[in-house]
Amino acid sequence: MQINKNFNDNLLTPKAELQKRIEKLQLELRQYDLDGALIIQSTDLVYFTGTYQNAHLYIPVEGRPIIMVRRNIDRMKTDSKLDVPIIPFKSMSEIIHFIKQHNLPLPKRLGLEMDVLPVSSFLRYQKIFLDTEFFDCTHIIRKLRAIKSSFEISRIKETSKMMDKIFRSLFEIIRPGLSEFDLVGEIESVARREGHQGLIRVRGFNAEFYFGQLLTGVNSAITSYFDGPINGVGLYPEVPFGPGGKIIQRNEPILFDYVGAKSGYITDMTRTFVIGSIDSKLDKSYQVAKEIQQAIIQEAKPGLPAKMLYDLAYKIAKKYNLIDHFMGAPYPVSFIGHGIGLELNELPVLAKGIEEPLQEGMVFAIEPKFVFPGIAGVGLENTFILNKSGLEKLSSFPDDKIINI
Amino acid sequence: MQINKNFNDNLLTPKAELQKRIEKLQLELRQYDLDGALIIQSTDLVYFTGTYQNAHLYIPVEGRPIIMVRRNIDRMKTDSKLDVPIIPFKSMSEIIHFIKQHNLPLPKRLGLEMDVLPVSSFLRYQKIFLDTEFFDCTHIIRKLRAIKSSFEISRIKETSKMMDKIFRSLFEIIRPGLSEFDLVGEIESVARREGHQGLIRVRGFNAEFYFGQLLTGVNSAITSYFDGPINGVGLYPEVPFGPGGKIIQRNEPILFDYVGAKSGYITDMTRTFVIGSIDSKLDKSYQVAKEIQQAIIQEAKPGLPAKMLYDLAYKIAKKYNLIDHFMGAPYPVSFIGHGIGLELNELPVLAKGIEEPLQEGMVFAIEPKFVFPGIAGVGLENTFILNKSGLEKLSSFPDDKIINI
Numbered sequence: 001m002q003i004n005k006n007f008n009d010n011l012l013t014p015k016a017e018l019q020k021r022i023e024k025l026q027l028e029l030r031q032y033d034l035d036g037a038l039i040i041q042s043t044d045l046v047y048f049t050g051t052y053q054n055a056h057l058y059i060p061v062e063g064r065p066i067i068m069v070r071r072n073i074d075r076m077k078t079d080s081k082l083d084v085p086i087i088p089f090k091s092m093s094e095i096i097h098f099i100k101q102h103n104l105p106l107p108k109r110l111g112l113e114m115d116v117l118p119v120s121s122f123l124r125y126q127k128i129f130l131d132t133e134f135f136d137c138t139h140i141i142r143k144l145r146a147i148k149s150s151f152e153i154s155r156i157k158e159t160s161k162m163m164d165k166i167f168r169s170l171f172e173i174i175r176p177g178l179s180e181f182d183l184v185g186e187i188e189s190v191a192r193r194e195g196h197q198g199l200i201r202v203r204g205f206n207a208e209f210y211f212g213q214l215l216t217g218v219n220s221a222i223t224s225y226f227d228g229p230i231n232g233v234g235l236y237p238e239v240p241f242g243p244g245g246k247i248i249q250r251n252e253p254i255l256f257d258y259v260g261a262k263s264g265y266i267t268d269m270t271r272t273f274v275i276g277s278i279d280s281k282l283d284k285s286y287q288v289a290k291e292i293q294q295a296i297i298q299e300a301k302p303g304l305p306a307k308m309l310y311d312l313a314y315k316i317a318k319k320y321n322l323i324d325h326f327m328g329a330p331y332p333v334s335f336i337g338h339g340i341g342l343e344l345n346e347l348p349v350l351a352k353g354i355e356e357p358l359q360e361g362m363v364f365a366i367e368p369k370f371v372f373p374g375i376a377g378v379g380l381e382n383t384f385i386l387n388k389s390g391l392e393k394l395s396s397f398p399d400d401k402i403i404n405i
Numbered sequence: 406m407q408i409n410k411n412f413n414d415n416l417l418t419p420k421a422e423l424q425k426r427i428e429k430l431q432l433e434l435r436q437y438d439l440d441g442a443l444i445i446q447s448t449d450l451v452y453f454t455g456t457y458q459n460a461h462l463y464i465p466v467e468g469r470p471i472i473m474v475r476r477n478i479d480r481m482k483t484d485s486k487l488d489v490p491i492i493p494f495k496s497m498s499e500i501i502h503f504i505k506q507h508n509l510p511l512p513k514r515l516g517l518e519m520d521v522l523p524v525s526s527f528l529r530y531q532k533i534f535l536d537t538e539f540f541d542c543t544h545i546i547r548k549l550r551a552i553k554s555s556f557e558i559s560r561i562k563e564t565s566k567m568m569d570k571i572f573r574s575l576f577e578i579i580r581p582g583l584s585e586f587d588l589v590g591e592i593e594s595v596a597r598r599e600g601h602q603g604l605i606r607v608r609g610f611n612a613e614f615y616f617g618q619l620l621t622g623v624n625s626a627i628t629s630y631f632d633g634p635i636n637g638v639g640l641y642p643e644v645p646f647g648p649g650g651k652i653i654q655r656n657e658p659i660l661f662d663y664v665g666a667k668s669g670y671i672t673d674m675t676r677t678f679v680i681g682s683i684d685s686k687l688d689k690s691y692q693v694a695k696e697i698q699q700a701i702i703q704e705a706k707p708g709l710p711a712k713m714l715y716d717l718a719y720k721i722a723k724k725y726n727l728i729d730h731f732m733g734a735p736y737p738v739s740f741i742g743h744g745i746g747l748e749l750n751e752l753p754v755l756a757k758g759i760e761e762p763l764q765e766g767m768v769f770a771i772e773p774k775f776v777f778p779g780i781a782g783v784g785l786e787n788t789f790i791l792n793k794s795g796l797e798k799l800s801s802f803p804d805d806k807i808i809n810i
Contacts, residue, residue: 079642
């Protein structure tokens with residue numbers, strides 16, 4: 001017996017919204033000649049059911065999906081508005097039984113989220129679905145999720161408002177003499193008070209992440225395992241990324257790259273602050289980052305191949321002789337931005353060579369950054385919605401960088 | 406070019422410690438007739454190299470391992486004391502080349518971490534290692550990691566000290582009228598100032614986690630996807646676990662179940678507080694939880710089958726007619742505790758039916774809890790080391806529960 005209502009109704013994803021998502025997936029399944037998809041990853045479950053429990057969501061190419069819940073079925077019933085059978089299950093071997101029981105044909109070609117599904121589970125599916133061919137449907141789902149509905153966009157805007165407040169709070173808290181770690185503790189506390197969910201979903205194996213970076217001076221030039229231009233030293237070798245113990249000083253870059261997450265939806269934002277002034281080379285690079293952002297705002301529109309935004313940024317960096325520092329050094333990344341939504345790393349990838357056209361309803365972060373190894377890194381990042389007429393910048397927080405204390 | 410030293414030397418795991426871990430794994434590989442193990446999961450990489458980068462660690466059954474690093478090789482070189490070849494690699498197809506180049510035989514039987522390895526990676530390994538049979542070596546690694554060295558135990562003790570400070574801080578901060586979410590914001594800020602790494606590693610697919618629970622009143626009776634007795638409602642349906650927006654009141658249980666993590670190592674701790682007094686049924690249950698802990702402290706010793714601790718707890722719960730509430734309701738879990746170390750859910754599992762004997766050097770959390778659906782949950786949890794002579798309780802924070810404000 002659970003409490004009947006865990007959340008206010010306005011927090012639940014509407015039934016029509018969930019149904020539309022499922023219908024769109026069914027259309028795609030048909031395109032790929034798949035008979036169904038078995039969805040188990042937490043974020044994909046959130047996308048199609050509005051919530052996450054330990055469950056298998058079976059979406060047939062035609063007809064009504066079923067949700068088989070291992071734990072906790074009461075929560076799935078109260079927290080999802082999807083109007084489909086929600087049934088308890090204990091063992092994977094029951095899946096076939098439940099598919100038959102709901103008058104659905106057994107899939108001959110079945111989609112699985114193979115980018116994240118563990119081998120041990122896959123080997124069990126192979127033993128259960130004896131006459132089934134498996135297909136990686138990750139890309140199908142990610143492509144669907146890249147185009148945001150107006151419901152999703154309103155959620156993302158709420159997250160962005162929270163992020164503006166968090167960034168403003170930094171100005172009230174920061175002072176020379178605090179360590180990076182002291183400062184993030186205070187900022188994360190503000191974030192939680194403002195409703196930050198804490199957990200930030202990043203798709204993929206080993207995708208460890210915690211809030212983001214607050215990096216100062218030489219630390220802002222350091223990278224890690226993560227596929228980003230700057231990631232910091234971290235406090236311990238066992239968790240070697242993010243803020244560390246360095247004391248914040250005057251006249252050095254303070255790179256604040258934090259990720260907001262609220263009601264599932266994420267925005268990403270970076271500013272480079274300084275208490276005092278920074279070296280003219282770093283200052284100039286920050287101006288170039290702003291110029292890159294401005295050029296992208298002017299150029300981006302639906303239909304443009306994603307790579308064009310990267311190429312444009314590259315061209316501007318080259319014009320200013322900053323190629324050796326562009327998007328990380330000595331190990332640059334080859335993108336200028338990334339899709340964002342329920343996960344930090346969604347489609348589109350705004351990278352070298354990506355031909356896929358930008359589409360209306362995409363939401364992505366643009367993050368021009370420059371790294372000077374052994375010295376510092378500077379950069380700027382904002383999250384944008386791609387509308388019919390072009391990019392809409394979400395944050396109203398200024399792109400500028402000087403703190404006068 | 407990275408900074409030469411990212412961490413003080415005393416933060417790095419000593420070379421001899423890492424070598425010992427690898428030698429022990431090699432002994433196990435021989436037992437299982439494996440020619441090598443390919444290790445890629447973040448926590449296992451931390452265990453064997455002392456740090457984490459995007460890398461493949463190949464450990465042959467005999468001879469010197471090699472580390473192939475995709476990103477960031479400089480960090481792997483500076484942050485690991487393991488004295489083995491560290492080489493850059495870009496594509497999985499190079500793995501065989503590097504194994505041969507280092508005069509190691511190609512494995513006929515190769516261990517992989519199949520509990521977490523994604524299918525998409527596995528399919529690529531199958532195309533690369535054409536004459537190789539794959540074997541799930543997860544259990545081998547987890548069994549090794551269950552026995553902590555004195556180096557690890559000293560790390561775990563440091564984390565426990567931090568946790569005591571965090572729990573003490575709750576007394577200074579908590580007051581009726583705060584929401585659960587306001588309070589955790591403040592506590593997490595204290596945690597970060599005390600050196601909490603933020604990130605808590607939980608092994609397995611979809612293992613989402615964030616710090617733990619602070620749950621009050623009816624919320625402390627609610628569970629989620631997570632395999633634990635109590636997990637809370639959460640603030641949003643998209644992240645439906647952990648603290649929520651409920652306002653903290655007098656005379657209701659305040660269940661504080663938080664996870665500490667520092668220098669990689671984790672401890673787990675729960676107390677049930679109250680501002681004022683609670684219902685005598687809940688109060689009595691908390692006394693029974695304390696009695697269970699005490700009985701386990703008296704009984705546990707190396708050699709005892711793990712299930713005996715669960716059975717003992719069950720017997721005491723039964724004696725007090727609390728079986729319907731024992732370890733969760735309506736969906737109880739069938740364990741009384743879990744191993745802990747670099748991950749929250751290590752071996753041993755102290756569960757019904759587990760015959761494996763307890764061993765000296767194991768570290769685990771014992772968490773007797775009682776849930777009254779629609780009313781509240783209460784419980785206690787401490788992390789212990791199993792020494793030759795029995796259990797050593799890590800926390801010095803009192804088990805009692807009354808706050809006088």
